[in-house]
Amino acid sequence: MTATHIDNDSLLAGIRREWPAMLHLAVPIIVGLSAATLIEVVDTIMIAPLGTEPLAAAGLTANTLVLMFSGLYGLISIISVLIAHARGADDARAMSSTVKNGLGLALISGAVAATLMIAGFPLLRIAGQPEPVLSLLLPYWSCMALMLIPFSGLTLFKGLFDAIDRPWLGVAYAMSAVAINIPLNWLMIHGAFGWPGLGLLGAGIASLTSQSLALTAAFVHWRMAEQMATFRLPSRLSFSEMRLQFSQGWPIAMTYIGEGGAYTLAGLMIGWFGAAALAANQVVGSISAVIYMAPLGMAAAVGIRISEARGGLEFARLRAIGFSAILTVIAWMAIITVLLVVFGRAIAASLSNDPEVVTLAAAMFLTMAFMQIVDGVQASCYGALRGMVDTRVPTLISIFAFWGVALPGSYLFGFTLGFGPPGIWIGFGLGLLIAASALVWRFVRLTAPA
Structure with a gap:
């Protein structure tokens, strides 16, 4: 038997060993991450009866929230990696300090993101979005922007629970928000007992309230629960440690912002086709956002597992951990692709009664279906590299793939070649393919046996 065969057999054996633990961590992380996007799905379902323009307004907001969620999640996710590394090294004091300062960084970052989103509202008009949609959007937009503050704090606590192998606790708090x-959404949108409700604004108030209550519950658990005592050991709030966390997290945030920003601009391009196209994109986007939680959750899980292995100086496990995540997410996303192809139109019809919206959404579901596998691979590879604290080169890869390939490709297929709204996502898929290929190569190269 050749050395290559021995190496391959060893890798396969390692993948089989790592796969159960990877799945044990990834599944609850995915369920927990789905909570924020499920709130968007609830908004879509309950706003849809208000008409095409309110649904389009929710779509514009959702596109921008993707950008904000992406950046905040990327920045805060480094904290769970740092906690896992300290846990692997059995350093309780470092874990406690990381949590306390990470919470400070999360809340400050959420407030900054909320301010930027509200201040950026006038840019929608400059970007040529439909005026009937913009005329009713600002109150809902502002509430959803403020939701970024509790979202950031809750993301920090979910990262803590994931890093200490208690991921279902994070799920419980995240799902409590849903x-x-x-x-609350139904009451605030449609009213009750003769009160007419607040329509679109009511959806924003309900989302902000539910996230805030979930964060409050998670905070109380951290401060009061006996099993959390190790993670609240006396430590000072240190802006120098926050700056260090920020310096390690910002390349990850830039990567997610690069992808989320490209996604947001692609959504704005769809707005150029009118309110019906925006509403269709909201239907597709609300479902695809939930689907994306599978690769995003796997990225979080593989990052934690690799970081913990590095903290314990078990470097030989890194490649097997990474490939166990990649192969699992390929299988998951292949199943999702088939489901979208078969049921895309039925899903669209269940979320809108506008024939034009349903037709556009059905075509966009087909396009999105074939992006799922490469999207899963690139997300999982990036998570693996993040666990190795390799962030700068992957950030450059992401920026090139999404801004140098995806956006020009979206314009080419959507407008120049005349494919319309589905063409926007064809171009985006090309960017995902470039990112996935380059990140796989990077991970294989860095984990090659010495």
Whole structure:
């Protein structure tokens, strides 16, 4: 047997060993991450009866929230990696200090993001978005911007629970936000007992309230629960440590902002086709956002597993951990691709009764379906590299793939070649393919046996 065969057999054996633990961590992370996007799905379902223009307004907001969520998640996700590294090294004091200062960084970052989103509202008019949509958008837009503050704090606590192998606790708090949001959304949008409700604004108030209550519950658990005592050991709030966390997290944030920003601009391009196209994109986007939680959750899980292995100086496990995540997410996303192809039109029809919206959304679902596997691969590879604290080169890869390939490709297929709204996502898929290929190469190169 050749050395290559021995190496391959060893890798396959390693993947089989790592796969159960990877799945044990990834599944609850995915469920927990889905909570924020499920709130968007609830908004879509409950706003849809108000008409095409309110649904389009929710779509514009969702496109921008993708950018904000992406940047904040990327920045805060480094904290779970740092906690996992300290846990692997059995350093309780470092874990506690990381949590306390990470919470400070998360809340400050959320407030900055909320301010930027509200201040940036006039740019939508400059970007040529439909005036009937903009005329009713600002109150809802502002509430959803403020939601970024509790979202950031809750993301920090979910990262803590994931890093200490208690991911279902994060799921419980995240899903509590969804459970609160559903009845509150209905009440605030449509009213009850003769009160007419607040329409689109009501959806924003409900989302902000549900996220804030979930954050409050998670905070109380951290401060009061006996099993959290290790993670609240006396430590000072240090702006120098926050700056260090920021310096390690900002390349990750830039990568997610690069992808989220390209996604947002692609959504703005779709707005050039009118309110019906925006509404269709909201239907597709609300579902694809939930689907994306599978690769995003896997990225978080593989980052934590690799960081913990590095903290314990178990470098030989890194490649097997990474490939166990990549192969799993390929299988998941292949199943999702088939489901979108078969049921895309039915999903669209269940979320809108406008025939034009349904037709556009059905075509866009087909396009989005074939992006799923490469999207999963690039997200998982980036998570693996993040766990190795390799962030700067992957950031450059992401920026090139999404801004140098995806956006020009979206314009080419959407407008120049006349494919319309589905063409926007064809171009975006090309960017995902470039990112996935380059990140796989990077991970293989860095984990090659010495």
